[in-house]
């Protein structure tokens with residue numbers, strides 16, 4: 257043998273990088289000089305997608321050569337690195353954002369919690385009507401009743417003025433909502449509602465990794481929160497934390513359109529309370545009572561010393577089940593990819609803010625035709641003196657709270673007075689090869705699944721008030737991409753295409 261194994265691996269990885277540099281030019285970050293040139297009208301402008309370099313491909317191949325396969329050393333490292341970035345107690349990898357939502361809510365159903373905190377079938381969880389379906393489906397899948405309130409069409413987020421009317425004494429146990437398209441919801445009002453009624457807050461942070469929410473220090477202190485997220489300097493007046501780190505438990509998605517990707521993947525963040533990790537892990541890992549990582553035995557030091565359920569004393573802890581669980585783990589090579597993406601995350605977060613600002617400034621004079629999204633707590637947008645900076649200029653409401661959005665998408669609503677609909681615009685953009693999306697499922701209550709559920713099991717969910725905001729989003733909104741793969745040429749083409757479409761009608 258000419259080469260040692262180490263030399264052989266190094267040579268494979270060197271060739272891998274060379275291959276990737278040449279093969280994946282279209283997926284490089286927006287400003288990268290090696291990126292494939294953009295040809296307007298020919299090159300598709302995706303609404304989102306994987307942005308990676310040879311680093312991710314090398315990591316995937318390296319981990320595949322190691323052939324641990326199931327969640328192992330890379331997974332463990334990723335979980336620690338993500339938790340350190342967010343400043344949460346633990347992050348737990350799962351195979352998707354949908355699984356993360358399922359595991360997060362399941363963890364709160366464990367019999368290991370005191371009765372008044374445990375979520376059981378028939379209990380209620382407050383959520384919103386417009387959004388992504390798998391924020392809501394775990395609630396129903398676990399026999400719990402979602403109580404829908406409306407969205408504010410300007411922010412896409414929960415209408416906090418409706419929270420109290422959704423509350424039901426003795427039944428409501430949690431609020432489970434998403435930060436819409438990278439726009440933090442009104443955390444201060446939602447958390448105050450949760451504290452008042454002793455409810456869990458589950459943040460679906462799938463579309464908002466790296467977004468921050470700030471509230472006045474005194475208000476945060478009253479909620480028991482005194483520290484900024486890591487790396488965010490204390491300014492003496494505000495507490496600023498990443499979304500996904502205010503509530504009890506939160507979810508991430510690592511599917512390609514999201515802030516970072518590993519192909520498929522997701523995470524459950526355990527914000528403050530360590531025991532929730534053991535419950536979440538149990539639901540992720542077959543429902544087992546044992547918490548040994550894959551390939552390890554006897555972490556608890558008494559594998560044959562437990563006496564649980566009606567099992568014979570000393571029954572193998574590895575095969576002792578305290579929950580009805582699943583197996584929702586991803587593979588180790590996915591985590592290896594994710595670790596490389598994490599290094600790029602700060603740049604990705606900034607690029608999304610910058611791209612949103614660029615599109616907003618480019619379409620600013622179309623305000624008679626479109627309503628543009630506003631960050632939660634902002635009352636108006638003003639053109640920044642330097643749109644390239646990604647720093648928007650806003651007027652804010654009187655709460656003292658602020659949001660800093662790393663946008664998942666650039667949402668606009670076609671005003672009802674316009675001579676075209678959002679579907680007309682979406683069709684036109686499609687023809688011009690510009691990726692666009694509706695705000696996911698629109699008003700979910702109008703989806704076939706909910707229409708059927710209303711017939712099959714009318715008590716499966718509850719609706720409070722009129723869903724006019726959710727309907728407006730469904731009937732008028734669409735979003736363009738803000739992802740870090742966009743170039744200025746692409747966004748100029750998007751802006752010009754929309755302007756021509758509007759002018760020619």
Ligand SMILES: Cc1ncc(COP(=O)(O)O)c(C=O)c1O
Nearest residue numbers: 352353354388434462509510511
């Ligand atoms: C808000 C929200 N929650 C959950 C999910 C589900 O994530 P995944 O596709 O990884 O299952 C998505 C997907 O885009 C989402 O937008």
